[in-house]
Amino acid sequence: MDLITINVRGTIFMTNASNIRNILLTSPLLNLNEHSQYYNPKRQEYFFDRNAAVFETVLDYFVTDKLHVPTNVCAERVREELAFWGIPDRHIEKCCWKTFFQSTEDMNTLQKLLKYIPCVQRRDRCCSWTPTPKRSQTYDMRSRMWSFLHDYQSSTSAKVHHSLICMTILISTILMLLKTVKSVRYENPIPLQLENHTSEALRMYWNTSPHMSIVILEAITNTFLTIEWMLKFATCPNRTFFMKQFLNVTDLMAWLGTWVTLTLDIKSCAFFFSTGHLMPVILPLCILTASRGFRVFRLISDNCGVKILVLSVYSSLRELCILLMTFSCAAIVFAILLYSVQLQSNSRMSPSDAVVAIWWAVITMTTVGYGDYYPTEPLGHVVGVICSITGIVLIALPIAVTSSTFSDFYNFSKYRACYQELLEKDGENDKKTGYNNEVVPM
Template sequence: MCTAMDSAVEIDLSGTIFKTKRLTLKAINGSYLSKLNDTVNKYYFDKDPTLFRHILNAHRDGTVHVPRDVCPMLFKKELLFWNIPLSLVAPCCWKYLYEAESDVETFKILLQEENKYDSTNKVDEAQVGIKQTMFAGDSMTDSEVIEDVNENQIGNKRTRASRVWLFLEEPGSSAAAKIWCFFYIFVVILSVVAYIIWLDPSVRVSQYLTKNPKVDALANQTIYEYMVYIFNEKVVLLASTDPHPALLCLDIFCVVFFILEALVHFSMCPDKRNYFLNAYHLLKIFLCISMIISTYFECRKDLLDEHDFRLGEIYHAFKSCYALRLLLIFRLHKIYNGLHIMVLSLRYSVKELLLLGFSFLIAVVVYGCLIFSAEIETDMFPSTQIAMWWSLITMTTIGYGDFYPTTTWGYVVGIVCAINGLIVLALPIAAIASTFSSLYSRNADFQKHMTEVRKQKQILCVEKETLMHCETFEIV
């Protein structure tokens, strides 16, 4: 006698009929099919029959296999619709299923980082369409998607302050903004070159900025050589001479330029609170402060003579920060995708970088203590701090040669330290390189897709205008 569980069930999927036993549908507890009404033997669903074949096989076999001719993200949505647990997905299909999901997450990152401004300040419909496609399965509405894509445009583009902000912040907002960006980078390079040659003897002259200089190092060759003998040439040039007037004017121009740009940039910022959350903006503020302090001491070296030596160290420390101005060149990441991807890969590899630093720190301490113990009977490593310095230099395969093992056990520790250094450095760097490779390759696909979408929209617009023109001609 046929029981209810052995009864046949017909499932119509858009005209394709599937026949199975009700017992098969009950195989996966909690699935959509297991909850169907037992009094009905025929069901209809407006779904893809090709995908349903694999859903039905999952009920028969107890395992889900992802078909290779179907988009993994689409098949995952199908599993969610039929309430099939992801734990039933076979291990052989994990890579295919989640690799596509990783690609989508990468595309979302690229879309969020994509420059949302063009020369006309109009809404980029291509980006809106792509974002609607990416977030189709999320709870975001169409209006929320459009608002998220253009969050920096809404409510600001009619004001003069917002136009100035876009001009300074977004090189892609207009041709003039791009020209300004390149001029800004030119000034950055010029200022760094000025700092590089700042202590070159050929551009140093006798003191003219200090009112009553105590020592003129360049007035007499004997005095100059004597001071170099006591101190060193760099200290003598820095404390007892002044830069050439032309070089000083160039440096003051760069200082004034960066300060004015930072003031205007901050005053035109629409969100002052988030301004200080940007590392690039904080770097500019710090550089402006260091430039003001170092320029003041450059013109008042008599203060450095009257006070203790630590004041001179403070001046030299702030002057050394001039080299950080070269980091301002990363402003180009908003124009060149390659530089932008490199910055992104570092940002999204924080865990790997922390792992690298933590594991490297442990290894430095361990091998520093081991080499100190191995060389305890020699005078090569006077302290554990020097021993840790040696382990750091050895693990990074630099090897200055200022400290080195001299005993048998010291050689053994050195060999193990060098080999372990290669391993510790290689593993996290490989993960960071993988992140960069993924972002770079997906960015190339993203840019190509954006170009094709825009081309298609232009073609459709031309065809629409042509059709309207023909209809107007027929009416006339």
């Protein structure tokens, strides 16, 4: 029996040389002889400064042809050790899959979280200033102004400014809602001649004007928000990236739409629409007006919980796409079934065609149940029951996966917060001791 002695960081292992098999050509165990760089002639053994706990599983794999992962060693460390000893990961037994591959999933989740919410507050591409010697003062002033407008945690005045902006957005949103209430609007002296099929809500909007106090308050809040947006755009070092951000684009559309509607409120609408062709104007104006509603997202855009929720939804797009595809197929099937079994019914509650039946299927599967269409035949009742149960099952399963993803991100966010506190404490200690230690964002 050809026994060899292997010293792994002080732990002595003895095994038969013939047991070493099923390893890669890059493994240091491939050629164990006196000419090996790991051979110690004084002790007549091979020394490796590696993890002994993992090497014990490696020797066990050589004897039993079964590779089990130790639970007391990090899976990433196990992967590195197996790569060093030349054993492929695919040889791991099924009972250890969860222990081994779960760490990979956890690391991917953590990397996504740290990429989206880094541990150390750092400036993004929109805030990457590279001042030149010739224009250092100008760039420094623009950088300070951008930090004041963009990062509300940079100073006390920035926090006050951020609070004023949030209050202004809230007031502007309330004013937008009040403008749709008929009791705060008065009749125009010259009403528009609208077409007969025009809805009552549209007639009320075009033939009335909001109270002057609402108009004045809306002009003040919109002026403040317009100036704030222009200052951001002027001081931003990367305007292209600035205009690609969703909230910045919606802010632009919001204050432009507000000035247009204020102009219509102050002046007579008949001055602008004397021809009576309103449809080419209504759609763009509705889009600009509706964009003001997106301003409320600025109130929660910096909240860590909201960022985790958005990241969870983005990471669960695959499951949500599967839900959408399965839900669409099931809605089409149930729509065709209901239309087929309701053909002999004369009830006006029965869908007139299969396309309308798809609307019924969607409303039924989502348990909304408007009641505008419903089955009246016995077979239609059976189809309705099966449709409802199927909808509950289809929606519940992917939502559980999304909730699990959110839970993972939320837990890792708490770990990130704990690590952030350690970094802040180290930074305070470095300031006290005068030690300059630059922390690299993770």
